[in-house]
Amino acid sequence: MTDVPPTLRELIGHPHLAATPLSGDDDLDRRVTGITLIDPADTGLVQAGEIAVCPVIPAGYLSSWRLDATIRRLYDQRAAALAVPLPGPGGETLLDGSRRLARHLHLPILGISGAPLRWAGTAAVFVHSPAVDAADHLCRAHRALTPRLLNPQDVARALTGILDRPVAVLGPDGTPITVSFELPSDFDPHAPVAQILTADGHTTVAVPVPGTPSGTADLWMAAALGPAPAAWARAVRDVLQFATLAVQRWQATRRVVLERDARLRAGLFGDLLEGRLDSGGTAHQRAAEMGWRLDGWHVAFHIAALGQVDLLGHTDAVVAAIAAEQIDVTVVERGDGWSAWTTSRTEPDEDTSRDLLASLQRIRRRLAGRFDCAIGVGRGHPDTGGLTRSLAEAWDAARLARGRPQTGRLVHIDRLGLAQLLVAWASTETFAPTATRLLAPLESQPGELVATLSTYLDAGGSAADTAAILGVHRNTVAARLHRIEELLTVDLNNPDDRLALHLACRVTLDRNTGY
Amino acid sequence: MPIRYLGEPDIDHLARGTTLLGSGGGGQTDTAARLLRRSLAGGRIELLTSDDVPGGHVVPVGIVGAVSAFTERLPSGGEWAPVLATIMDRTGISPAGLIAIEAGGVNGIVVFVAAVELGLPVIDADLQGRALPRLDQMSVAALGEPLTPLAIGDAGGRLLMLDSLSPQAAERIVRSALTEFGGWAAIALRPLPVELLDRLTILGSFSRALHLGARHAAWTLSADPREAAASLGARILVTGRVIEVVRHRAAAGFGRGSVIIRAGRDGTLVRLEMENEYLLALIDGEPVASTPDILCVLDRTSGLPISCDTVRGGAEVVALHLPGPPFWWRPEAVDIVAPRAFGLGIDPIPLRGAT
Numbered sequence: 001m002t003d004v005p006p007t008l009r010e011l012i013g014h015p016h017l018a019a020t021p022l023s024g025d026d027d028l029d030r031r032v033t034g035i036t037l038i039d040p041a042d043t044g045l046v047q048a049g050e051i052a053v054c055p056v057i058p059a060g061y062l063s064s065w066r067l068d069a070t071i072r073r074l075y076d077q078r079a080a081a082l083a084v085p086l087p088g089p090g091g092e093t094l095l096d097g098s099r100r101l102a103r104h105l106h107l108p109i110l111g112i113s114g115a116p117l118r119w120a121g122t123a124a125v126f127v128h129s130p131a132v133d134a135a136d137h138l139c140r141a142h143r144a145l146t147p148r149l150l151n152p153q154d155v156a157r158a159l160t161g162i163l164d165r166p167v168a169v170l171g172p173d174g175t176p177i178t179v180s181f182e183l184p185s186d187f188d189p190h191a192p193v194a195q196i197l198t199a200d201g202h203t204t205v206a207v208p209v210p211g212t213p214s215g216t217a218d219l220w221m222a223a224a225l226g227p228a229p230a231a232w233a234r235a236v237r238d239v240l241q242f243a244t245l246a247v248q249r250w251q252a253t254r255r256v257v258l259e260r261d262a263r264l265r266a267g268l269f270g271d272l273l274e275g276r277l278d279s280g281g282t283a284h285q286r287a288a289e290m291g292w293r294l295d296g297w298h299v300a301f302h303i304a305a306l307g308q309v310d311l312l313g314h315t316d317a318v319v320a321a322i323a324a325e326q327i328d329v330t331v332v333e334r335g336d337g338w339s340a341w342t343t344s345r346t347e348p349d350e351d352t353s354r355d356l357l358a359s360l361q362r363i364r365r366r367l368a369g370r371f372d373c374a375i376g377v378g379r380g381h382p383d384t385g386g387l388t389r390s391l392a393e394a395w396d397a398a399r400l401a402r403g404r405p406q407t408g409r410l411v412h413i414d415r416l417g418l419a420q421l422l423v424a425w426a427s428t429e430t431f432a433p434t435a436t437r438l439l440a441p442l443e444s445q446p447g448e449l450v451a452t453l454s455t456y457l458d459a460g461g462s463a464a465d466t467a468a469i470l471g472v473h474r475n476t477v478a479a480r481l482h483r484i485e486e487l488l489t490v491d492l493n494n495p496d497d498r499l500a501l502h503l504a505c506r507v508t509l510d511r512n513t514g515y
Numbered sequence: 516m517p518i519r520y521l522g523e524p525d526i527d528h529l530a531r532g533t534t535l536l537g538s539g540g541g542g543q544t545d546t547a548a549r550l551l552r553r554s555l556a557g558g559r560i561e562l563l564t565s566d567d568v569p570g571g572h573v574v575p576v577g578i579v580g581a582v583s584a585f586t587e588r589l590p591s592g593g594e595w596a597p598v599l600a601t602i603m604d605r606t607g608i609s610p611a612g613l614i615a616i617e618a619g620g621v622n623g624i625v626v627f628v629a630a631v632e633l634g635l636p637v638i639d640a641d642l643q644g645r646a647l648p649r650l651d652q653m654s655v656a657a658l659g660e661p662l663t664p665l666a667i668g669d670a671g672g673r674l675l676m677l678d679s680l681s682p683q684a685a686e687r688i689v690r691s692a693l694t695e696f697g698g699w700a701a702i703a704l705r706p707l708p709v710e711l712l713d714r715l716t717i718l719g720s721f722s723r724a725l726h727l728g729a730r731h732a733a734w735t736l737s738a739d740p741r742e743a744a745a746s747l748g749a750r751i752l753v754t755g756r757v758i759e760v761v762r763h764r765a766a767a768g769f770g771r772g773s774v775i776i777r778a779g780r781d782g783t784l785v786r787l788e789m790e791n792e793y794l795l796a797l798i799d800g801e802p803v804a805s806t807p808d809i810l811c812v813l814d815r816t817s818g819l820p821i822s823c824d825t826v827r828g829g830a831e832v833v834a835l836h837l838p839g840p841p842f843w844w845r846p847e848a849v850d851i852v853a854p855r856a857f858g859l860g861i862d863p864i865p866l867r868g869a870t
Contacts, residue, residue: 041860063761065773065788065797066860072800097759097775101784101800 005031005049005127006229008081008108009201013227015164016122019110020086022094023102030080030108035124037117043070048078051123055116057084062092068101075105083119086111126231134235137162141239145246152209152219152247153178159243163223163236169247170206170220173369183222192217194241196233203228207240209247211313218313219247258312265290265332269339273391277384292330293343299353300378300390301360302398304337309371311337321366325359337373337398339391348380353412361410374401374409435504441487449487452480454505457498518567521627521637521721522559526552531731531820532724533623535747535837538809539823540792541620541646542582550589551624554631561636562721563612565712571611572706573638574602576629577622579650579667579689583824584698585621593670594701595629601666601676601703608706612636616653616704618720619646629701637721642704644717644840645809647852648791649686655707655715656682657848667692667700675700717840734818740833743818750866752796752804752834753778753785754815760828771858774812774826776834785834787812789823794857796836804836805864807843807852811835838866 009028012019021028033049040054040061052074061067062084074082082102087093094109102109112119126133144158152169156179159167168181174189176182183206184199192208203225208217221240225233268290271283277294278284287294303318305311311333318338319331329340342356360375367373376397378390393413401411442449452470456477459465463481467474481492490497521529530548533541561567576595578585603609613633615626618641630637642653656662662682667689668674675692677685693700707715730746744751755778762772774787788795793810796803804810812821815831826832843852844865850856853863 060763063763063773065786065795068784068786068797068800069802069861070800072797075800095759095761095773095775097773097784097786100758100775100777100782101786104782104784105799 004230005033006231007031008051008110009227010229010232011123011126012110013225014126014229014232017119017126018114019083019112019119022084022086022109022111023099024108026103027106027108030106032080032123032127034127035120036079037120038070040066040070043073043077046074046077046079049080051081051083051110052079053083053112053116053120053123055085055120060092062087062094062098067094067098071098071101071105071107071109075107079107081108081110083110083112083116085116086113126229130229130231130235134231134238137235137239138242141242145243149250149253150246151250152221155243155246155250156221159221159223159239163225163239165223165225165236167221167223167240170222171369172211172217172219174206174220175369177219181222181224189217189220194237196230196237198233201227203233205233205236205240207237207244209244209251211310218251221247254316255312258315262312262315262333266334268292269332269334272384273388275385275388294384294387296343296345297347297380297382298341298343298387298390299348299356299380300339300341300387300394301356302334302337302339302376302391302394303363303367304335304374304376304398304402306372306374306402314367314370317367317370321363324366325363327356327359335395339394341387341390347382353377353380353414357410357412364410372409374398375411376401377410377412379413431503432507435507438488438500438504439508442484445483445487447480447483449480449484450505450508452477453484453501454509456481456492457502457505461492461498519562519564519639520559521562523552523555523557525725526555526624528725528728528732529624529627529721530728532721532726532728533618533620534820535727535731535811536619536623536644536720536724536809537646537820537822538619538792538794538806539789539812539820539826540648541617541622543586543822544621544624546586546589547621547624547628551628551631554628558631560627560630561612562639563636564639565709565718568611568636568638568709570709572608572708573612573614573712574599574610574706575614575616575642575653575655575704576626577616577702578625578699579702580693580696580699582621582699588697588699590625590628590701591670592632594668595632595703597672597674598666598668598701598703599633601668601674602664602706605664605666605676605678606706610635610706611709612638614638614707614712614716615641615720616702617641617643617646618717618724619643622646623721623724638712638716639721640712640716640718641720642716644720644842645807646792650689651682651686652851652856653682653704654717654842654848655704657843657851658715660715662704665689665702665704667696667702669696669700673700717842720840731818740815744833744835747835747837749811749835749837752798752810752836753783754833755779755783755785755831757826757828757830757832760826772823776812776832787834788859790857791823793823795854795859795861796834802861802864804866805854805859805861806857807839807849807863808866809837809839811837836866 007029011017011032032051036046036050036052038044038052038054040057046052140162156167156169168179169177171177174183174187184197184204186197187206194207197204206220206222209219211218221243223236268287271277276283277287322329329342331338331340364373364375376394378393381390397411397413401409439450455469456466463477464474467477485492526548530544534544613626613630613635615622626637642655662685663680664678666676727747734743753776755776758777759775762770764770772789776785783799786797787793795805796810812826813833815833854861
């Protein structure tokens with residue numbers, strides 16, 4: 001074993017080896033190499049670095065000169081400490097002189113509150129073969145975590161009992177979930193490996209629960225040990241790593257349920273979008289069974305995840321984020337994100353709409369720790385047909401919101417003009433590349449040709465207005481327009497050419513300012 | 516050899532010396548010294564060696580009981596005549612002189628008060644050579660000789676005579692009878708033949724007391740404590756402040772206690788275990804001195820001895836280790852006064868290389 005022996009302070013930081021320093025907190029940084037039992041009347045042979053444990057002491061021993069003599073003999077033999085049964089409340093105490101002697105000779109006296117022989121046995125096993133202690137904890141974790149499916153919080157609670165130290169589940173970035181728990185500042189959420197962190201003599205162990213796409217942590221499990229021997233910290237790491245299996249098992253089981261529900265919802269949702277949820281039909285009945293509200297006024301919104309995101313893995317978080325805003329909604333996975341709607345008896349007014357937008361902005365921020373997203377909101381429409389329509393509007397708005405960081409990537413369909421909608425439609429996967437190709441010859445040229453062209457077309461074909469907006473000479477604008485016609489081989493007087501170029505400009509500029 | 520006398524000028528040295536031999540016990544000698552001064556009334560007492568006495572017997576006398584009671588109720592005169600008469604009557608022996616039962620503390624002075632009362636000389640010897648708390652800790656008892664017949668009594672005529680009892684039984688009976696005598700009583704033991712004094716007693720106890728007293732009187736404020744200690748034949752255990760005094764009230768026997776002195780220089784901690792006397796000294800937990808050697812605590816500035824009864828936390832003190840009477844280091848005697856005789860589970864520690 002290449003381990004440095006634990007210090008006294010670390011050793012008594014082990015939950016099964018708690019002891020009270022009776023002679024003060026000094027000198028607890030001595031290394032402990034072993035445990036020896038001694039007779040209070042005759043210390044016998046004690047090796048340097050050993051804790052001499054007096055399992056039984058005669059009445060009056062703690063206040064007698066014998067204690068001083070024992071302290072002295074242990075000091076002469078370079079023992080690490082003297083351990084005695086902790087006197088009960090109101091029991092005899094050490095003389096101040098004996099405490100001072102212990103400090104003077106740097107030989108700490110530990111008070112053991114439990115059974116001293118058991119303490120000595122546990123301590124000896126821990127010092128000489130920490131693997132036994134680690135295995136014991138692993139076995140107990142195994143027995144606690146395997147018989148039942150436990151959610152991550154319950155896993156943490158079970159481990160708190162086994163380790164006798166606070167254990168918590170934390171989010172991917174290290175923020176605690178449900179219970180308060182503070183990770184040391186050198187915790188690195190981007191390094192998905194087990195971390196044993198020691199700050200100010202207090203040790204924290206953090207272990208990642210691997211996410212589905214490998215390389216990232218879905219969750220962290222962490223335990224705050226206080227002063228702890230290195231071997232004990234490693235044992236806790238192993239226990240936590242074992243516990244991640246339990247968490248992953250829970251996640252996998254949960255995912256199966258989610259997948260099943262999601263498939264069911266997706267089928268039903270397709271029916272809804274296709275207008276097949278006529279009242280009285282079987283689909284309508286199934287929707288009712290799932291708790292979908294189809295009557296009344298609906299306002300839909302769509303949360304589009306940006307980038308590669310495992311949607312199902314985050315559905316719980318999305319539902320929780322929405323629930324935290326006290327919004328009663330139905331959520332369905334759809335395409336690049338989640339569609340959801342609220343339902344009310346009466347037509348939603350302006351205030352309701354504004355409140356919803358504020359809530360959605362907060363939801364977006366709340367989810368930012370997991371993924372970035374864009375949110376689109378539809379208008380309020382009544383009944384099943386209205387729901388379909390509001391969902392479509394929300395989908396369109398979300399598409400637009402992607403490219404609008406200036407609105408916080410949150411767009412309400414009401415705030416969009418029809419023309420913008422047309423542009424939005426133009427920025428489809430088929431048109432956008434063509435638009436980019438059309439204007440490509442201008443990109444490599446000097447003189448802001450795309451901006452000039454766009455401004456010229458926006459200004460209704462007035463070279464003078466364009467020059468004023470751009471702050472250049474009118475002749476410069478004329479020269480640039482001439483070059484544009486040459487480079488693109490177009491005629492700016494031809495209405496067809498102008499329409500195509502105007503759309504291309506809008507799409508290209510939207511893209512460049514967007515994402 | 517000219518006969519030696521003890522007169523009023525010697526009383527100060529006698530009081531100092533007997534106090535030091537008290538090892539922290541034996542009672543406060545100042546009251547007894549005033550009593551002796553009044554009794555002498557300018558006269559003097561013969562202090563004889565065994566060689567000065569041609570033959571016959573000497574009677575051990577003194578007081579037994581609580582020395583605090585002695586201070587509250589001083590002898591009125593006439594305490595020792597009845598007990599001596601009882602012993603003479605019982606044994607048919609007419610004594611040639613008196614011998615102190617204990618040279619340490621009050622009894623080292625009281626023997627001269629009795630000598631004035633009885634008109635007898637005092638032998639320069641005693642049965643303890645220091646202060647010890649019990650009758651069975653007399654040298655005579657240690658050698659297996661009887662203490663009885665013995666008599667205790669007071670000036671009011673109350674009297675108790677014991678005979679044919681072991682020293683231990685005599686100790687128990689006398690101890691339990693003392694309350695009937697108001698806490699203390701005069702005592703006289705079986706007369707000792709002069710020719711056996713060499714073997715049965717500690718010779719020269721008063722010479723030693725007077726010598727220690729004279730040296731102690733020369734202890735001045737400016738003196739180096741080490742020199743002063745050396746002049747007493749003592750070594751310094753510690754110079755420092757008393758940081759803790761604990762007294763455990765025992766269910767039986769005398770109360771035990773501990774005194775902890777912290778050296779000013781390096782934080783060394785000296786612990787003294789005491790009963791009626793200071794019995795054991797540990798330096799940083801290591802036992803370094805014990806009964807039958809003599810342990811004294813002196814006020815650091817005045818040099819005055821501080822008894823086990825009066826030692827308090829905060830006092831600036833010097834603790835000394837003086838050799839005990841060689842008699843008690845004899846193998847046949849040592850067990851009676853060793854630490855184990857006081858319930859301290861440790862062998863006696865001889866003085867090593869006194870400084």
